[in-house]
Amino acid sequence: MTTTTQKVTLAKALNMGLRKAMEDDPKVLLMGEDVGKLGGVFRITDGLQKAFGEDRVIDSPLAESGIVGTAIGMALRGYKPVVEIQFDGFVYPAYDQIVCQVAKFCFRSQGKTPIPMVIRIPFGGGIGAVEHHSESPEAQFAHTPGLKVVACSNPVDGYWMIQQAIAAPDPVIFLEPKRQYHADKAELDDSVTPDPLFSSRVVRRGSDVTVLAYGPTVKTAMKAAEAASGEGKSLEVIDLRTLSPLDMAPVFESVRRTGRAVITHEAHVNLGLGAEVSARITEECFYSLEAPVLRVGGFDTPYPPSRIEEDYLPDLDRVMDAVDRTLDF
């Protein structure tokens, strides 16, 4: 790794982060479908099998439960498996192994056999794909005790967070906004010290409304803040980054100042992260709230055909609309 800064995409940043983690710790293994020669369908593991060999970058048979289940065994043997689920919609065959095994080994063994393991999931929509390729399954994992769930939203976080997740002693569901993989480049400076993994971050200061987002919707929230400022409205934007545990302190601090909050995610609104965040804000900031927390998310419909996905996904207009509604409340 060089410490000279360079401009990279999220895909490249994750690739660099994985490479760094593998260089730093020989116990780190990558496993998944097509992660080897192909470098993954999104090329996140590009070149890593060539660099670290087939024993450390493992192309697996086509079976997600098998991937996660065997990764558990490797973790028990002292390895740190980083598994790639090819698309969000294909994590479900592994769901049983994740919620009944990965999440429970540490508790079941009273701490004797923790499972340090990372499950990388490209998530979210907006890439014009077919069914099962644009899901947002985070709430289901966040609801499960024993799992930690994080989502990166930009190249710099991607580079650091993947390394922190791999270094963490507990299982981490690592969500990558696939729509952002090749979208924007950011300056990467290897010499800075990153924020802790399980912390949310205020990414734009503001005073009228607090807008909460994570993963792909952070960009949307920032655009909304930009547009709002043009209309004289000052939005504070917080990138949650960690979905379980939630780091609510900065959120409470912000809402106590603004009195208004909007949360946006691509997942279905019903029982999405917004529900929990809304409930917690209301419990903690009841007397500071000028309006109920508003939720802008994917509708409670299956993810629609791609030609209308942009209508399904929360966008700048829908976030602005919620901002106006909370201000007019």
Added chain:
Amino acid sequence: MTTTTQKVTLAKALNMGLRKAMEDDPKVLLMGEDVGKLGGVFRITDGLQKAFGEDRVIDSPLAESGIVGTAIGMALRGYKPVVEIQFDGFVYPAYDQIVCQVAKFCFRSQGKTPIPMVIRIPFGGGIGAVEHHSESPEAQFAHTPGLKVVACSNPVDGYWMIQQAIAAPDPVIFLEPKRQYHADKAELDDSVTPDPLFSSRVVRRGSDVTVLAYGPTVKTAMKAAEAASGEGKSLEVIDLRTLSPLDMAPVFESVRRTGRAVITHEAHVNLGLGAEVSARITEECFYSLEAPVLRVGGFDTPYPPSRIEEDYLPDLDRVMDAVDRTLDF
């Protein structure tokens, strides 16, 4: 079916309801592990294979994905499969088939191939069982568009709701509070007209605090209301009954009167049903609320060893405590 009333347990009521549904519609099939000769580990299907034969009450190989997946095929062929998942914790191997297939066939085919199917799940704790036998997975299913999720709390509802779920043209996740199976008996009158399946119900009138519950916690809420009345506090108790869709009208009406709400369920609080209900109440009844909606649920820990499960589960004391906190807020 006789129309003379009789006192029955929830287990018996469900058994009678299944028998009635099979008598009324020859397309109804039961399938699951040990549902045949054994009548299920809880005896809910007791005697049904004897009565309707092995073609209609089907003992399956030991594979939940296989059970749900083949049931989908039978539904496509015109049958109405009612599958039994032996315990809540064992629904996860079938999770992929449920959320990616059962939930999506109707939408995917633009209504051409709906999946009328019932997935029965004994859920909740309090029976002194080992790991995986006391889970409350409802939130994960309620978060999935395309599924309808209901929970019965008493013998009379059990008898009617199972028949209504089977008659419904859509897939229904049918949650049965296993702790109640053999607990209390109730008078069953076959001649009355039951409430619609997807409706919640006020089970006790009150004016100070609205307590929301479903499945196993309804009994807890009623006990709390009883105790509270002794202390001069009047609790209104609502049995949600339907978890997706939620029937919020009676809830909003109630909270507008009481200004205070407590919701209790055995599922983990974090992203449990209480989060969604709290968010919706706050969105709809913001100016009526005297205090934030409080949530009393299972802690955000894996379900603990049975010797301390009663400490994990919401009980009368913890509901009362929340009631006091909302009144003192």
Added chain:
Amino acid sequence: VTQPGFGPDLAEVFGPAHQPSSDTGPLGLVQLLTPEGERVEHPDFSFGDGLSHDELAEQVRGFFRDMTLTRRIDVEATALQRHGELGIWAQLLGQEAAQIGAGRALRPQDYVFPTYREHGVAYCKGVDPLLLLGLFRGVDQGGWDPRENNFGLYTIVIGAQTLHATGYAMGMQRDGVVGTGDPERDAAVVAHFGDGASSQGDVNEAFIFAASYNAPVVFFCQNNQWAISEPIERQTGIPLYQRALGFGFPGVRVDGNDVLATYAVTQAALQRARDGQGPTLVEAYTYRMGAHTTTDDPTRYRLSDDVERWKLKDPIARVEVYLKRNGLADQDFFDAVAAEADDLGHRLREGCKAMPDPQPMSMFDHIFAEETEELRLQREGFATYLESFEGARA
């Protein structure tokens, strides 16, 4: 007391565990028409018995036509994707014989559960090829009516459909349409899947359920040697058809580039199922000549000379040679098929471009057979929201 080397060498005892997956097993690769267009005999399977010379000629010409039109569908769709009319396309290039052989062995009452690549089988089942494009264009998730064509919607979650197929077959058993001996009545199901899919738990559970209930289902695996970038060797060390032996039902490997053999073997397997003799695994040994999908780049993981070698086994060329050499078809026939293919291509191009985008509001339709109040309100809310932009957006 434990000593190294104690006990016999199990490999010896049980016979060699692993055989190269190119091995064709005890039955040999069932082939009835060589890549050179020569008819060959097989001890167990034959094509054309009981057919007159003309009937046989007509049927083989039919196969040629089916495969040619199927390939044209594939070529046009691939081009449409390149021109941005489709978001993605799953090519079947090279698998025409496997699909037409399997598709033509079906009776109307037989039901098919496809993957996302069974364009040729869909064509045999009478699905308008234009409807196949909708899913890849992103305007729907499958526009045809499974009930009309007895052809299910494409399934994208690998392997899931094999369980649906098995359950559907169990339904047929309960409907009394298995083993009655009435050809108009007896029915069976075909579950399509790929070599990679054979590793999914669902597929193996489907084998178990089908065997346990003796369900009338044919498991038709197109072993095209690749699961995206992963070669068949990652999934299995022995020929895939032998998987069935571990579950107690027959498996057979057929030359998937030989339409006559695929037809004969599939039909035999289907008849076995219809007769109530239970499931069969058919492994159609073929090759994915194109990319996994139009978004894939095979040069990253496989050598082009593999592809070159398989070009010599082209499923259509061998039939053309056979027809010509034996004078079973004249030039007029080939010209007519070519013309028909051109018309089809034209229709697909025009039809695809004409496919309208769905209405945004349609995302709220058909989530349930019985809509919920919740969804009705969400739909209305979104409609009102959209209206607030009229003018603004226009």
Added chain:
Amino acid sequence: VTQPGFGPDLAEVFGPAHQPSSDTGPLGLVQLLTPEGERVEHPDFSFGDGLSHDELAEQVRGFFRDMTLTRRIDVEATALQRHGELGIWAQLLGQEAAQIGAGRALRPQDYVFPTYREHGVAYCKGVDPLLLLGLFRGVDQGGWDPRENNFGLYTIVIGAQTLHATGYAMGMQRDGVVGTGDPERDAAVVAHFGDGASSQGDVNEAFIFAASYNAPVVFFCQNNQWAISEPIERQTGIPLYQRALGFGFPGVRVDGNDVLATYAVTQAALQRARDGQGPTLVEAYTYRMGAHTTTDDPTRYRLSDDVERWKLKDPIARVEVYLKRNGLADQDFFDAVAAEADDLGHRLREGCKAMPDPQPMSMFDHIFAEETEELRLQREGFATYLESFEGARA
């Protein structure tokens, strides 16, 4: 053109699909000690080669002792459940030979992934039997340290552990402890599961991964004929050991009530794995003499004369006869073992009753290796809440 009956009868072609599961297959049921206590030869497996008469006698006496103590653990635990000291117990009655044979074939460096019934294997791995009771009493979810005993915690989700075992074996490969030829170093894994579990997708995926990576894992299936109320016939129509042939590795059926045969076969399979020759499926053909668990009522679904028939095949009785008839053990030995069993029983009774309930607050412990702020707050909140009752509750 489709005609009924066209094509050969595949059943004929492929040979009979289904064989009764009592069939012992090409290899025959491997047996080295008959129910009558007679030593018999097997062409491929043998017991005691290279052992002196005394060494052999000592080892067989050891098996007798192990099985007797294991049965006592089971009997005591069953009684403790009846007396309300345990919430439930999964009995192994009848499966002692299968478990001791498998357990004694292990080396210290071999790792075991059990189900919830491997009490005998746990005993062989040095797990204090008392610790086995905690899970069933409801005071913990497995009190032993998997790292100390190389014996994983009991797994209740059927089949899940077979994948963990395969992954653990893949880790051994990467650690270079496979195929080095050093008996102190080379290691393997045993994955235990039942006949019912063989239907789970996870188990079949474990077969696929193990075969694909040639992992050093022995899949040890105790076919006790029942999955709660479901007979083996619901899961498979052919002998279970043949499942392995569909995945490209050896399978063998051994008399699971014959400790000598189970020991010999398991050891050979383990050695094969340690040598780097890959996975083996061992089907220990036995019978569940008791209920599925203490909450089960087998009279609802099976006939007692089945049980009676299997009583004649008791795994311990045959060894006792063998030892006595061949003068390999005297009465003192049997008395000593009986006394030892009584001591063990006593220790289990007292120890179980003395097991304290966990502290309520302990439910917040060890959810993560690194506790979260969220959980710390929830823990504190609950502590404060509990304190508010002091006195009230006391």
